[in-house]
Amino acid sequence: MTIFNVGVIGTGMLGSAILKNLDGLSEQSNLNIYCCNRTTEKAIKFTQKSKSIKYCSSLAEIVNNCQYIFLAVNTESALQTTKEIAELASKDFVLLSAEAVTKLEELENCFKGNKALIARIMLNTNISSRGSAIVYTFNKQLRESQFGEHTEKLLSMLGSTTSAKENQLLSxxxxxxxxxxxxxxxxxxxxxxxxxxxxxxxxxxxxxxxxxxxxxxxxxxxxxxxxxxxxxxxxxxxxxxxxxxxxxxxxxxxxxxxxxxxxx
Ligand SMILES: NC(=O)c1ccc[n+]([C@@H]2O[C@H](COP(=O)([O-])OP(=O)(O)OC[C@H]3O[C@@H](n4cnc5c(N)ncnc54)[C@H](OP(=O)(O)O)[C@@H]3O)[C@@H](O)[C@H]2O)c1
Known part of the structure; x- marks a missing residue:
């Protein structure tokens, strides 16, 4: 059974909804869930409500623990947060950016030529109860990596999925x-x-x-x-x-x- 160590960075509207969905799946026991947020109280409250979600006090903790990291921060923070994540990277993980406008190439550039497995995903807050479609696009490295298939599997656990080209993602x-x-x-x-x-x-x-x-x-x-x-x-x-x-x-x-x- 594939074990998914999944992190959510940003526990605002969308990050919370992703966490609720993941929490509902946690009985499948192959999921370990971690979260962090700039305002720490907002992330801590999830660990008080759920035994399966663990609070991380730093990005480093998320990066060290997780193979799949949902990035659900505001547009203004997306690139800076990705740069910080890239600097902490010491093993393979998949970054799934839910931010609407930042392109794969911009996210890849944060890793300064190092290997980066990146997906962009589009969904809405109804994902909390599996009520959102998930449209995704992978960068070349992720498509060609063994993580690609597992990432598709993880996303399909959250909701119904559709693969798209990056230039279709805005629509x-x-x-x-x-x-x-x-x-x-x-x-x-x-x-x-x-x-x-x-x-x-x-x-x-x-x-x-x-x-x-x-x-x-x-x-x-x-x-x-x-x-x-x-x-x-x-x-x-x-x-x-x-x-x-x-x-x-x-x-x-x-x-x-x-x-x-x-x-x-
Ligand atoms: N809401 C939707 O339905 C929806 C749909 C599609 C895509 N999106 C995309 O998803 C992203 C999040 O949207 P949202 O509606 O959830 O926004 P939001 O409610 O404002 O949440 C953003 C969260 O990110 C946290 N954050 C910002 N910088 C951070 C950092 N460096 N480290 C950790 N946490 C950080 C914020 O923390 P604080 O508590 O400190 O502010 C806040 O909790 C956006 O990029 C948006 O484009 C949202």
């Missing part, structure tokens, strides 16, 4: 990283409309979420095209097509496309 950042916030706004807007039309918010939200989840699983499971599925709901001069007409008039589709492209 995947929008889908895998930012999209949940679009969805929350859309849910809120429907809640507001439902309340305006006289429905109680809790019941309306239950119905809305069931409908939404059902529609999404239909898209995932059906062999029909989206157009065909959509047309099942249409009725000549019916209320669905009238609603769609109004959405199109208000620029719904264009607003989504434009805001997606704005983020690239």
């Amino acid at each position: 995947y950042t929008v889908i895998a990283g930012c999209l949940p916030s679009f969805i929350y706004i859309a849910v809120e807007a429907v809640q507001d409309a439902a309340v305006c039309s006289g429905l109680p918010i809790d019941e309306a939200t239950d119905v809305l979420l069931e409908t939404w989840l059902g529609a999404l699983s239909r898209v995932k499971e059906s062999k029909k095209s989206l157009n065909e599925i959509k047309h099942e709901l249409y009725y000549p001069n019916g209320i669905t097509i009238k609603g769609i007409r109004s959405l199109e008039k208000e620029g719904f589709r264009r607003a989504i496309i434009e805001s997606y492209l704005k983020m690239l």
